[in-house]
Amino acid sequence: MLGQLAAHARWSPLTRILVVGADAAGMSAAHTALRAADAAGRDVEITVLEATGHTSYSACGIPYWIAGDVPSGDDLVARTAAEHRSAGIDLRLGARAVAVDTERRRVRFEQDGTAGEAEYDELVLATGAAPIIPDWARAADGGLVDGVHPVKSLDDGELWTGLLERAGEVGGPSRAVVVGGGYIGVEMAEALIRRGLSATLVTRGRVMSSLDEDLGAEIEDALVAAGVDLRTGRTIDGLETTGGPGDRVSGVVTDTGERLGADVVVLAIGVEPATRLGGEAGLPLGEAGGYLPDPAGRIAPGIWAAGDCCEVEHRLTGRRAFLPLGTHANKLGRVVGDNLLGGDRRFGGALGTAITRFVAGxxxxxxxxxxxxxxxxxxxxxxxxxxxxxxxxxxxxxxxxxxxxxxxxxxxxxxxxxxxxxxxxxxxxxxxxxxxxxxxxxxxxxxxxxxxxxxxxxxxxxxxxxxxxxxxxxxxx
Amino acid sequence: MLGQLAAHARWSPLTRILVVGADAAGMSAAHTALRAADAAGRDVEITVLEATGHTSYSACGIPYWIAGDVPSGDDLVARTAAEHRSAGIDLRLGARAVAVDTERRRVRFEQDGTAGEAEYDELVLATGAAPIIPDWARAADGGLVDGVHPVKSLDDGELWTGLLERAGEVGGPSRAVVVGGGYIGVEMAEALIRRGLSATLVTRGRVMSSLDEDLGAEIEDALVAAGVDLRTGRTIDGLETTGGPGDRVSGVVTDTGERLGADVVVLAIGVEPATRLGGEAGLPLGEAGGYLPDPAGRIAPGIWAAGDCCEVEHRLTGRRAFLPLGTHANKLGRVVGDNLLGGDRRFGGALGTAITRFVAGxxxxxxxxxxxxxxxxxxxxxxxxxxxxxxxxxxxxxxxxxxxxxxxxxxxxxxxxxxxxxxxxxxxxxxxxxxxxxxxxxxxxxxxxxxxxxxxxxxxxxxxxxxxxxxxxxxxx
Missing domain, CATH: 3.30.390.30 (FAD/NAD-linked reductase, C-terminal dimerisation domain)
Structure with a gap:
């Protein structure tokens, strides 16, 4: 009997782990699983599908890249694709997952215009969050009006550094409107002022409304003192553009009819969980549209989730909260990575801790x-x-x-x-x-x-x- | 019966509170008691005996005064004698308590060469700690050799700013020896280098031995990189002096016989609880010679203690620890002040938290x-x-x-x-x-x-x- 148990314990089938999304949460899970497998003498095959060409980068660092503190987008990459691959992870960039078959444990994806299918024993959904793009920001062709852009991906960062290349020069951009008064809005107001632009910040509510009104007022006073033209309690009705060939933004119009001239417009309205994949597969979603991992990171048998696509448990209320932050992505990613092969790690919950600064003017x-x-x-x-x-x-x-x-x-x-x-x-x-x-x-x-x-x-x-x-x-x- | 109880509760005799020592702990206790009495409608008379001419100053700030960050010793005074008095405290400066009669609840003191006696209902001992003065630092008359001094009181600070007034000038002091590698030693090494002196630091053990050896080594490397001449594991055998009229220090001799030239010598060997008063009155003292207040701050019926004259309870070990820091002095002082009139506040213990920096060279x-x-x-x-x-x-x-x-x-x-x-x-x-x-x-x-x-x-x-x-x-x- 003892011999049989020992033989059973030694029996180690190959576990096929499929991760969708190659940023903080997904790659944390992948590397942690790799280490756990190594420590347990388990055999794993880890495949990661990433829709974009980028992996493991600091989205939080993008405003500082735009501000000029960070020389290049490459500096924001914590681990390159080559590093992931040399660790033994089958990382596929430009591979967009399009459907999950939870019964047959397969994910359909598209890469280079061709369709593929990947089987899995354990699936990790780490698809992150996408910036909210309001209708008024779109051109007739459905794309963004030139000069109007969010700040989320490395591609966004690249675009912004290009947009601001001629800032301070004659004919270069000089007037920015930032739409949104949260963390990214405040950080982008800093970046733009430091790059020599004037900044008008328009927000539906207050600035930094995750703080109480009294402290929020201190922040608003500081922004104004630094020269930020503040419009609180305002929404955007539409854009004005230059028209003609090379049509691009020239201003925004607020709900009071005020026209604010703008050479560039930052979309910092917020993000939403990118959960279409799991939603269409019938996986449960929360009020904010995020996956609902249990403390082990599991959302269904053989399916796990981590990162900005999740609503995490708030440690003080026990309720779910959509808190798209790298801290939770990394921590929950690590929890999932440990548990994929039978570990017993638990995510302790979020407290809603957040921090930023405004250093300009x-x-x-x-x-x-x-x-x-x-x-x-x-x-x-x-x-x-x-x-x-x-x-x-x-x-x-x-x-x-x-x-x-x-x-x-x-x-x-x-x-x-x-x-x-x-x-x-x-x-x-x-x-x-x-x-x-x-x-x-x-x-x-x-x-x-x-x-x-x-x-x-x-x-x-x-x-x-x-x-x-x-x-x-x-x-x- | 109910009427009698109510009458009793309303009966509010005068409580005479006598505090010995007018620094952080004593004055915290005094002001807190004043506020508690006010809130409870109680009648108190608060007398404070202070041996020196100073009250409520930041001893921790003295190295930064000496370094030049703080313009004057007055800036280190949190509350002046006049402010204490206008709050209603009978503060007597230059009044040295010499004996406690715990039976008759009286304290004998000397002021301006005359003896006095103060009665009390509640006594607070907040006599602080005194710098350790080694025998080798003393001249034949028992006083300190000129140029050799500790860094504890405002008078010490005044003396040091005087000693260093001509630092950097021809004939001014240029070579300092700091004896002691703890917080004050490191802070004074910073101050002296910033004032343009060379600094040799001699310590019996390691530098910053409250940290483990591996991190202590990082600190020692940094001191050396900043130009501090380090002598660890060494004691001082004696001083060399200039001799003749205006006799003053010219160097120290270590236990290896090494002679280190010095125009000034900092005594930063440590402090010891100033508990002679209570010790002679038969109050129990701990291993380090400090008073042993219970969590309420009491050391005997009607007698309380707070501040650097105490050994506080370490929250992790439950044992007593001599941790002479302003943080504990203020917190325990406040606990005592609340409890003097029957409050129920508790000191939660110390963790041994400490912090400093070395910024020079x-x-x-x-x-x-x-x-x-x-x-x-x-x-x-x-x-x-x-x-x-x-x-x-x-x-x-x-x-x-x-x-x-x-x-x-x-x-x-x-x-x-x-x-x-x-x-x-x-x-x-x-x-x-x-x-x-x-x-x-x-x-x-x-x-x-x-x-x-x-x-x-x-x-x-x-x-x-x-x-x-x-x-x-x-x-x-």
């Missing part, structure tokens, strides 16, 4: 948030108390001290920490991580106020700004 | 630690596993990316996080706070690796350096 503002906003907390049923505290990033007598605004949110019933938002000068934002760790552990506002955070005059005040804010809220809970 | 190094070192963890009975991971502070393609070394320590038996140490370039050290928060919550190495920390290219890598390090250790636990 003499302004240096850092922005971060974690956990629930006031609205989210109320909606989740918490009796939320919140307070903004203004202090300094480091000891006030140090020459580098900067203003920092910290908002702490807690639950009156349990004193539990619910969220933290930070807006301030250099050195402000990354301290949100201490709050994220506290949220991860389910700690209270009192814990955050009392914990042993690091202090020395060049790094913090003796009560860290985060703790002063937590202490003040704790006194009022 | 073309080097910019940040240093931080939290939790237990490898030796401390082994001594506390943990089966410790630890790993150093080298990465970058932010996305490698960003121009500001810097090298960061992160050491994560975990317990093999429980996978619990035990400590984190960080040495690296700008932006490295303060991320120790996320680890401190994780330690505070008793989280695992897996939690640290999996939690939702903030990422954007100018702030972190997509897996934060801390998480790459935690993940690598988790894989080996």
């Amino acid at each position: 003499g302004v240096h503002l850092e922005i971060a948030r974690t956990g629930l906003s006031s609205d989210q907390a109320a909606e989740a049923g918490y009796d939320v108390a919140a307070l903004v505290t203004t202090g300094t990033t480091i000891s006030g007598y140090m020459p580098e001290a900067e203003v920092i605004h910290t908002k702490v949110l807690g639950d009156r019933a349990t004193r539990r920490l619910l969220g933290v938002q930070i807006v301030g000068g250099p050195g402000s934002a990354k301290r949100v991580d201490a709050a994220a760790a506290a949220l991860w552990g389910g700690l209270t506002v009192d814990d955050l106020a009392g914990m042993d955070l690091a202090y020395a005059p060049p790094f913090a005040t003796v009560w860290d700004a985060l703790q002063i804010a937590a202490r003040r809220l704790a006194d009022r809970l | 073309g080097v910019h190094l940040e240093i931080a630690r939290t939790g237990l070192s490898s030796d401390q963890a082994a001594e506390a009975g943990y089966d410790v596993a630890a790993l150093v991971t080298t990465g970058t502070t932010i996305s490698g393609y960003m121009p500001e990316a810097e090298v960061i070394h992160t050491k994560v320590l975990g317990d093999r038996a429980t996978r619990r996080l035990l400590g984190v140490q960080i040495v690296g370039g700008p932006g490295s050290a303060k991320r120790v706070d996320a680890a401190a928060a994780a330690l505070w919550g008793g989280l695992t190495v897996d939690d640290l690796a999996g939690m939702d920390l903030a990422y954007a290219p100018p702030f972190a890598t997509v897996w934060d350096a801390l998480q790459i390090a935690a993940r690598r250790l988790a894989d080996r636990l």
Whole structure:
């Protein structure tokens, strides 16, 4: 009996893993599975289908490439196709998956105009998210009007660096309109101003609406101080174009009828999960249209999903949230990679942590948030108390001290920490991580106020700004 | 009966609070008690005896005053004597407490050469710590040899700015020896090099021995690269002086007989709790000679203690630790202030979090630690596993990316996080706070690796350096 078990344990059939999408989530899963197979002495064959010609790049880095911080799009590639292949992954670029047959475990795809079919034992859907393209941005032929473009892929980055090549020269682009006031919108406003353009930012709601209104107002003030022409609460009705041959954008018209001249228009309205493939195969989708992986990353027998095509579980609410970020893509990708061959890893959930900055026009503002906003907390049923505290990033007598605004949110019933938002000068934002760790552990506002955070005059005040804010809220809970 | 109880509750006698020591801990306790009394409608009389002429100043800021970052010692004063007094505190400067009569609840003190006595209902001992002065630093009259001095009080700072006034001029001081390789030693090496002196650092053990040896070696390399002449594993046998009138230091002699020329010598050997007052009154002291407040801050009926004169409870070991830092002084001071009138606040313990930097001679190094070192963890009975991971502070393609070394320590038996140490370039050290928060919550190495920390290219890598390090250790636990 023992001999039989041992023989069974040694029996290792070939497992065919098929990954659709070769960016962070897909390639994390692929490499992790490769390592897990290696460690377990298992035989795997890993094939990756990627519709575009690019793999494993930092989409978050594109605004900094456009701004001029990063010399080339190649610098944003974490691992090249050649590196993936030399690790033993059968990576097929330009191969667009078009249908999944979940019964027969096959994926149909198109490559170089011909149709192919790939069999799998385990399928990983990592198709990411696609930028939302409003109808007004399209030309008669269905393509984008020249000069109007999103900022998502390396191809987008290439296009933008081309569009801005002559920025600052006579006849070059000088006026930009950014549509969308979220992370990408703010980062692109920075990039465009740093490239010498004027920037008008139009947003349907507030700027950075993932933060509460009071801190959002600080961000809006900073943008205005840096010269951004702000139009909040506005939508775009349509474009104006130059007409004639070489027709391209010359302006946008808002819902109030205002005409804003524009040589380039950034589409930063958001992204949506690219889940047509699984949706058509009958796989369940969430409210935002994303796949719904369980904590192991599984969405159906033999089918897994990771990355921006998913709605992940929010650790504080237990509900699904569409949070298309590289952090979750990498973490969930790794979870899937480990579990494909029978591992037992779990994705711990998301806290909604996010960070960015706006550094342009003499302004240096850092922005971060974690956990629930006031609205989210109320909606989740918490009796939320919140307070903004203004202090300094480091000891006030140090020459580098900067203003920092910290908002702490807690639950009156349990004193539990619910969220933290930070807006301030250099050195402000990354301290949100201490709050994220506290949220991860389910700690209270009192814990955050009392914990042993690091202090020395060049790094913090003796009560860290985060703790002063937590202490003040704790006194009022 | 109910009427009697109510009458009793309304009966509010005057509570006489006597605080000895007017720095962070004492004045935190005093102001917190004042606010608590105010809120509760209680009648208090708060008297503070302070032996020196200074109150509520940042001792941690003195090296930056000496370095030239801070224009004046006044800038280091958080609250002046006048501000304390106008808040209603009877602050007596130059009043040295000499004896406590715990039976009769009285403290004898000396002020302006005359003896006084203060009665109390509640006594707060906040006498701080005193720099260790080795015998070799003393002149025949028992005072310090000219040019040899510690860095602890505002008077010390004043003396140092005087000593260095002519630094860089002909005949001015040009050679410094720093004795001690801890936080103050490293900070003073920075200050002296920035003031144009050469610096030799002599330390009995390693530099920054609160970090493990591997990361300590990174720090030593950086000091040497910045031009610090390092002598580790050496003690001082004696001084050489100029002799004659105006006798002052001209060098030190180490235990190997090496003579090191010195115009100034920094005493940064450490501090010891100033607990003679309580010790003579029979109050219990710990192994390091500090008071042993319970979590409420009490050391005996009617007697409380806070600040650098205390050994605080280490949250991870449950044992006492002498950690003379402003963070604990402020937090425990506040706990005491709330409890003096019957509050129920608790000090949550220390994690041993600490941070500093060395920025001089073309080097910019940040240093931080939290939790237990490898030796401390082994001594506390943990089966410790630890790993150093080298990465970058932010996305490698960003121009500001810097090298960061992160050491994560975990317990093999429980996978619990035990400590984190960080040495690296700008932006490295303060991320120790996320680890401190994780330690505070008793989280695992897996939690640290999996939690939702903030990422954007100018702030972190997509897996934060801390998480790459935690993940690598988790894989080996």
